[in-house]
Amino acid sequence: MTSLSLPRGMGSFFKECEHPRSRWSKCPHLYKIRFRGVDGRQAEESGFATQDDAVERLSEVYNAKKAAPRSQAKAQRVAKYGAMRFGDYAAEWKAGQRDLGPASVAHLDSLLSIHLLPQLGSRRMNTFDHKVVEGFIRTMERNGVGLAAQSNAFDKLKAILLDAHRLGLFDDNPVMGVKAPQYDPKRVVIPSSAQLPGIRAAGDDSFLLVADLMSGCGMRNGEAYAVNLNNIVADDVYRISEQVNRTTGQYERLKHRKVDEYRDTPLPARTRRTIEWYADKYGTVDGYLLRHPSDPSRPFPHYHISNQWRRIKKAGQTDIPDGMVVYSLRHFFASNCLNHGIPITDVAEWMGHKTIEVTYKIYRHLMPGSIGKAAKILNLDLVA
Structure with missing residues (x-):
């Protein structure tokens, strides 16, 4: 269009x-x-x-x-939407979120149906204020809702009420001054370079390929499942252009990207050799290396790797850090980059983060001593 x-x-x-x-x-x-x-x-x-x-x-x-007149337009909006039930307003707001992929829509539906609508669905929009929002958070706390879910539910409520505030339904933003749920995600668990060889070889050939794509190119799980021989655009560059969506099981656009958008990532020689080895051994379908084990006409299913991961951990024959998940292989890529002095701005771009703040939040602790190192470098010209 x-x-x-x-x-x-x-x-x-x-x-x-x-x-x-x-x-x-x-x-x-x-x-x-x-x-x-x-x-x-x-x-x-x-x-x-x-x-x-x-x-x-x-x-x-x-x-x-x-x-x-501006006041007349505002009065019309307030009259129309102020008396609207939150559930109806949320449905209209959701219809406008056209940039969301299927997985994000499913997550939004879950938050609405489990947390937001049962408490707030029948409330009139013009009755929201900071006390109502704080009461919503306290109710989640009393019900034993996890902090991650509390944080996600509050973020969605905040987005919906902000939309209403922009329409003029509230003189004051109802979430202004409200203390958000204090969710502090655990520090990511990353395998060491000594542990990685044993982990990558612990499963079948598809597991080894996925492990090398995630640890070598920083791919998300679904992006690795959509690996395509035609996306090697240079000997040292791989173009990530799609993913296998966990919800639909189909090839779809990348997270935080529009259709046909892509990102180029470094392609280490070992990762390229693994791709070429797998293609030579198993062949490809329209360039795709990984296909459904029982039906080559279908994309590779997410459960195939997750099932292997559970078996690998249960066997206990490989040194796997406590708390490590398959996604930790992607974290290894970021750790490897930052430990070798690659700028975090480049790492953020290669990993496809929506903003660099996400990269800093997750990986800032991987850059210990960066301030001290900077102080020494800056001192060179100061004492010259």
Whole structure:
């Protein structure tokens, strides 16, 4: 879909077809428009035969918004959404989260159905304030909800109420000043370079391949399951462009990425040799190395590696650190990078973190002595 934005506040028109913008005037597909109405909510309309028709309709909406007094528009929003039940408002808000993948949608549905809606679903939106939010957190505490779930539920409630606050439903943000649940995730457990060889060789060939992709290129589990020979774009570069989604079991876009977006990561020689060895031994299907054990036409299932991991740990024949999970192999990649002086900004990009703050939060402890090292380097010119 290609879209052309008009002056700020007017909206945009576009066509949802495969034709480039230069062909819009000749292709038979109808135009659509997207805009924000007087109530501040985003809306779409379709069925416009020409670009001029689409722009004319956008102009009508824009002029109507300008003509309506700001206080009147706010009053309309408050009247419409203020009396709305939280459950209904949350459903509308969820419909607007078009960037979420299936796994994220499933997680959101779980938080809503288990924590948010049972407590708050029937509450009117205009009755929220900081005491209601604090009461929600206290109820979760009394019910013995884990801190991770408390934190996630609070974050979703905060996002929904912030959306309502932007519409003008509250004079004061209801979550302002509320102390969030104090969730402090445990420090990640990372295998040492001495432990890694035994771990990578403890399962079958597919386990070894996945272990090398995660520890050598920093792939997430699902990204490793979608490894494709065609994604070796240079002898030392692998292009991560998709993943096997745990929820759907299908190839889908990357986490925090749009469709067709990718990230390039370093490809160590040993990891490349493992990819080539596996391809030579088992062949590929459209370039994919890992396929469903009983049906090569289907993607590789997540449970195949997790089942092996449980058997490996139960056997106790390999030195595995306490608390280590398969995902720890990805942490090894970050540790290996940082221990060899690779900038954390590069590590964040290669690992596909949404923001560098995520990388710092997880791996800051892997850079001990960095301040002391900096002090020594800075001192060189100071004493020259």
